[in-house]
Amino acid sequence: MDVDDILTSLARGLVEGADRGVALPLRLGRSAARVLDCDGAAITMAYTQPERVTLCATDDTALILEEAQDVTGQGPGPDAFTTGAYRHLELVDADDRLGSWPLLRFDSVPDLAPLVVHALPLGPTGEVVGVLTLYQRGLGRSIDLEVAGIVSRAVTAALLADVPTQSFIDNGPWSERAEVHQATGMVVAQLHVPEADALALIRAHAYSNDQSVGASAQAVVTRRLRFAASPDQEIETS
Structure with a gap:
């Protein structure tokens, strides 16, 4: 061919x-x-x-x-x-x-x-x-x-x-990844760590719970998941 x-x-x-x-x-x-x-x-x-x-x-x-x-x-x-x-x-x-x-x-x-x-x-x-x-x-x-x-x-x-059109960004796969980016920023603010470390923590949470990175990111964005800011605190979920 x-x-x-x-x-x-x-x-x-x-x-x-x-x-x-x-x-x-x-x-x-x-x-x-x-x-x-x-x-x-x-x-x-x-x-x-x-x-x-x-x-x-x-x-x-x-x-x-x-x-x-x-x-x-x-x-x-x-x-x-x-x-x-x-x-x-x-x-x-x-x-x-x-x-x-x-x-x-x-x-x-x-x-x-x-x-x-x-x-x-x-x-x-x-x-x-x-x-x-x-x-x-x-x-x-x-x-x-x-x-x-x-x-x-x-x-x-x-x-x-x-x-991509704005509609595709708002409703398609770009939207989910934007949520991951938002969640990463929230973890950076919570822990004062580099962006790569924050994303690694979200991935680790997803791996531990047998779910996608997007699912863990959504939990962070909706504040059902918060990473502790000090060693004596645990990851908070609701």
């Missing part, structure tokens, strides 16, 4: 749902998964940074994988973002120790086995702005990395051209 054929296939999938108002990132994720013979996909921008936001997850499996990597800071997605290189994970069974990413034995992730996860960095030459994560059910499956490179460049170009 040459470049034109790949882009034609991607564009063909991109059209599906456009007339029903399906958001561009979700259509991109679905189309990329189809072209690369995968079962699902997610697109996450600024993967390891405070402004991280998942623009789309095509199904529950893709969402579980993204939320687990967000909470733990481990997995092929974070590594692809920081290194700018393709990374993959084979989840063989529920007892798999997950090699370099042991914390990914979090929440529902082991139950997804057997599974292969592929993470492709997104961004213009020399810069990484996000990650396209795809998964394939079963084992012994792979993707054509040459085709994947073409797809990732096309997805990057489409996303960088798609400036």
Whole structure:
């Protein structure tokens, strides 16, 4: 398959749902998964940074994988973002120790086995702005990395051209990540710690409670969760 054929296939999938108002990132994720013979996909921008936001997850499996990597800071997605290189994970069974990413034995992730996860960095030459994560059910499956490179460049170009409207910011995934940013600022004010440390505490709370970072952030913003300002105080929840 040459470049034109790949882009034609991607564009063909991109059209599906456009007339029903399906958001561009979700259509991109679905189309990329189809072209690369995968079962699902997610697109996450600024993967390891405070402004991280998942623009789309095509199904529950893709969402579980993204939320687990967000909470733990481990997995092929974070590594692809920081290194700018393709990374993959084979989840063989529920007892798999997950090699370099042991914390990914979090929440529902082991139950997804057997599974292969592929993470492709997104961004213009020399810069990484996000990650396209795809998964394939079963084992012994792979993707054509040459085709994947073409797809990732096309997805990057489409996303960088798609400036979100205010409505999308207020109601879509940007809204949830804005809440994480707000919660991080509140923890900074509570504990007088750097922003990175505050976000790490929110992630730690999410990990301890088997929930997403967004759920812990919402608890902080709604003041159901407050981090103590002194060592002799405990984390307050209500």
